[in-house]
Amino acid sequence: MPDSARYLLHRPEILNALRRGEAAIDRVMVGSGRLYPAGRLLVEPDSPNTQIFRLRKGWVGRLRTLEDGRSQFILIFLPGDLFAVKSLFVTHSPDAIQALSEVLVEQVDHRTLREAYERDADLATRCMWQVIEEERRLHNWVVGLGRGSADERLALLLIDFRGRLILSGTLPPGALAYDLPMTQEQIGDHLGISNVHVNRVLRAFREDGLVTMRGRRVTIGDLDALVRIAAPLLDISERERPEFVGPRDAEPFTEGKGGADDGR
Numbered sequence: 603m604p605d606s607a608r609y610l611l612h613r614p615e616i617l618n619a620l621r622r623g624e625a626a627i628d629r630v631m632v633g634s635g636r637l638y639p640a641g642r643l644l645v646e647p648d649s650p651n652t653q654i655f656r657l658r659k660g661w662v663g664r665l666r667t668l669e670d671g672r673s674q675f676i677l678i679f680l681p682g683d684l685f686a687v688k689s690l691f692v693t694h695s696p697d698a699i700q701a702l703s704e705v706l707v708e709q710v711d712h713r714t715l716r717e718a719y720e721r722d723a724d725l726a727t728r729c730m731w732q733v734i735e736e737e738r739r740l741h742n743w744v745v746g747l748g749r750g751s752a753d754e755r756l757a758l759l760l761i762d763f764r765g766r767l768i769l770s771g772t773l774p775p776g777a778l779a780y781d782l783p784m785t786q787e788q789i790g791d792h793l794g795i796s797n798v799h800v801n802r803v804l805r806a807f808r809e810d811g812l813v814t815m816r817g818r819r820v821t822i823g824d825l826d827a828l829v830r831i832a833a834p835l836l837d838i839s840e841r842e843r844p845e846f847v848g849p850r851d852a853e854p855f856t857e858g859k860g861g862a863d864d865g866r
Contacts (some may be wrong), residue, residue, distance in 0.1 A: 608682055608769040609731065610839040611740070615748075616727060617734030623728025630718050630725070631708040633657060638701050640783065645699035651689045653709045657681050661783050663792075665698045675737060677743075678702070678784075680763070682695035682733040682770040690716055703783035738837070746835045747794050755793045756803050757832035758811060759781070760820060765846035775845070778819040 609620050635658060638644065644662065645651045655662075662679040676697060679685045686699060689712045719726045744753045765774040766857045769779055784792070790800045805815040811823045812831075822828060829836075842844040 608737065608766070610843070612731065616731075616843050618844055619724045619727045619828040620731060623722070623726070623731075625724050626718065627656065627728060630715060631710050631798070632840065634708045634710060635706055636709070637719075638706075638707065639706050639744050640701055642701045642705075643698055644701060644707065645697070647698040648694065648696055650693055651686055651695045652712050653697075654684065654686050654712060654715050656684050656708045658706040658708060660707075661702040662705055662707075663700050663702050663784075663788070665700050665791075666696065667698070673791045674794070675788060678763070678792065680770060681772050682768045683857050684729065687729050687732050690719065690729065701787070702788070703781075708799035738839075742835065742837050750835050752793065752799055752803050753831050754804075754835050755795070756789075756800070757812075757828050758835045759793065761825075761828060761832050761836075761846050762840070763820075764822065765840065765843060769843075776848075778825060781821065782815070782818050782820045797833070827842060840857040 609617065612620060634741065644655060645653075645666075647667065657679050659681055662683075662685065664676045664677040664679070665675050666671060667673045670773070677685075689695070716728075719729060736737075742758075742846050746758055750758070763782065764773070764777070764780060768775055768777060773780055782789075786800045786804075787797045790797045793800065795803075804813070804815055806827075810817070811829070812822045813823060825848045836846070843851070
């Protein structure tokens with residue numbers, strides 16, 4: 603997978619440090635790759651966690667489940683992501699981390715990574731960048747959950763997954779179809795809407811020729827239209843990257859179809 607393509611909004615002067623840090627993590631995690639089946643909990647909720655992971659293949663979600671059974675997928679990790687990096691600093695994880703598909707992950711004990719982190723400034727920079735990237739995604743998602751309509755949230759989700767898969771080298775540039783190993787219920791648990799509402803929005807997208815979802819295969823029929831819907835929720839890095847919005851001329855984005863819909 604490309605080493606620099608997924609570093610959104612990085613300062614140019616730290617690019618080489620990020621690349622060297624990626625190589626240092628390669629050395630720390632060499633030979634640790636393991637396959638896990640879909641559904642496996644890599645981190646138990648409300649429990650000690652000693653491992654930091656890097657995802658090589660597949661999809662992983664950070665999940666919090668309330669006592670009454672309601673669930674929220676907080677973040678979705680795709681190939682190239684480090685996750686559970688906070689285990690360098692905290693003893694317990696309040697959330698579960700679950701494989702959404704069969705996954706290949708590398709992992710390292712927090713003590714081993716801590717020693718490398720303290721010796722190698724470039725490795726530390728790469729770890730910190732991952733935490734900053736998670737913060738960027740979380741900020742975007744808070745805005746989407748708080749102010750975005752259901753249409754805008756789902757359009758953003760589909761665009762975000764496509765762009766990140768292209769950036770990681772999992773999809774070729776320009777690809778308009780990918781496998782999404784999440785059920786409609788899990789998508790709803792990420793979007794903050796019901797399964798019924800997810801189905802309703804997907805049906806409208808299909809009827810308008812924007813997106814079809816058969817089984818777990820997403821095919822984007824009209825990327826420009828999907829981008830116009832998601833535009834209010836796209837941050838500056840996504841608006842400027844063809845992996846997310848496709849090749850664009852200089853025309854400004856127009857408002858999406860959202861508005862005051864509370865998404866439920």
